[in-house]
Amino acid sequence: MLNIIEGKEQRPKKIVIYGPEGIGKSTFASQFPDPLFIDTEGGTSNLDVRRIKCNKSWNELIAIVKEIHANPHICKTVVLDTADWSETLCTNAVCEKYRKNNIEDFGYGKGYVYLVDEYARLLSLLDQLIEVGINVVITAHAKPRKFELPEEQGSFDRYEMKLSRQVAPLIKEWSDALFFVNYKIYVVTTDTNKKKAQGGKRVLYTTHNPTYDAKNRFDLPEELELDFKAIAHLFETYDVPAEQVMDYDSKDVTTLAFVEQLKKKLEEDDITEEQLQKVVAAKGHYELETPISDYSDDFITRWIIPNWKKIVETIKNEKGEQ
Template sequence: MNITSGIVPKPQKTVIYGVEGIGKTTFASQFPDPVFIDTEDSTLYLNVKRFDKPTSWEMLLQQVDYVKANRPCKTLVIDTMDWAEELCKKHLMQKNGWNAIDATGYGARYVALSGEIGGLLNKLSEVIEVGINVVITAHAWLRKKEEPDEMGAYDRYELKLEKKTAPLVKEWADMVLFANYKTLILTDEKTNSKKATGGQRVMYTTHRPTWDAKNRLGLPDELPFEYSQIAQAFIKATTPATPATPVSESTQSVEPKDAEIADQNLGPIPPEQPEPVHQPDPAPEFTEEIPSSIPQNIADLMKINHVTVDEIVQTIYKGGFMPADTPLENIPDDLWDYLATNWNNTLVFIQGNLRK
């Protein structure tokens, strides 16, 4: 039974949300060595590393799995979570034949949505476990908040996510930062009129009735919305301390004369050579042309997994979905949707029946 004490540095799970245009993506790009899963093309104006824009929920999950397995960065950024949630909704609607995500069946569809989002958060926790920070960005919106023990209601900023998924994201995070423009109200003493001025970009790091925020780094309640304001605390929280090298008694007791004799007897000590690091061979580039009759979400999954057009066609034919002479243009949309939402099973079929 082992008992330890002290601060244990570890990668951080960070959520950054704020009003439109405040600079969430730019802020996230300044975390250590980031790679973006850009769900809404918000990084196109930044010189950053990014995956192809995910066109399906399955594609996004595979990108997260790739980061865990290959560790191509020090920080994984999902930008933004609300657009990722939309991919998840589309996935569930296609998979279950729903027209919308609503409260039908006592909220069963929202429960299914929160289950999928929870699965994504579990994958992101696995990314944390291999030593990679995770940053999630999201938009903010105003919702009416009613307290049962108080009179009236008030507006508060919240993550722009469904009511069952927003708490999951907040609880998962080590740090939730809310970014907004700070506006000052000036009063004209002569006319008693008021006008707004300012517009400084700030971030809030602790909870208030009108917004959600938290941190475990001891940050001030309010800071300018700049990564440099949290950089030192973030590095301290994620970087293990370098232990001092102990000096052995034998080294302390050797007189200079004895040390010279030892050197003469042993001869020159060759410099220590680092062990060679084996670099895995890069995967061959997938160059096959995919016809436009195959939907984009299927095409993207095919590229990631190096699935050929012939393999996807044979899956449709040998799987008994369509007659063997059916042209690609006549494959119905609902069959493509089925293959996309069951992509893991599609891969299993291809590997087990077509790649023997």
């Protein structure tokens, strides 16, 4: 039977933001609803945000996205910072898997075929975050590429994402909006008839232009101020699948579910409740005697789950010293 849906669907958004280094891409992304950064390049150190550092392994990045999908109430927005560094992790993983020194060693472009397949797997996992009610933001650096006009009419620089020619189209097609961030420069003529550049205001470009890539599916103006308020209306409401909706008024039921999930993780990693209590107490979050059943759901989802790997490492290291 056909499942016909009429009209617009309000759902979480897939946003890509790219621009020159230091222009404020990560700061802008930090203004999205309840963001959790997956930091692949260490560029969020000066931001007051929640982050999971992931700069060593592609498999670790995949595992983090899967973990967030399994715990969708950790955040409302996942920010992958940045696309180009994540592509580097992906490239390294492909080369390691096939025992090549670099992506060009495959010959006949076969290495890039593997790269595209692997990166598409990440985008598919990010799509699954959308299905459970989480916005996804990807940041990327920009690079100019010289574009030659036909019939020797000249050339100009065109900004695009600092990605391979194989991965960049994947991300552009995947996104609901591709925003280009840059400084708006005006050229004025002085009294002595000289041309002088002025301005420097940061602008968000939302539609395609010969000098940069951009797009949006929301009928936005061509230029916006680099302020989340300019696009905040896109995130006011969206539909979450019924099976993902939890009754937050039933706090006891919600907390019990999180505690049971935590106990399952303890069992999987062969860790006792007492060992976890020691780590929590050492960090000053709860008294040592506090049972994990008394931990708040907010503490479990916002501190324990995001830091689970570090907690396990701490406990294993203490075991080794004994």
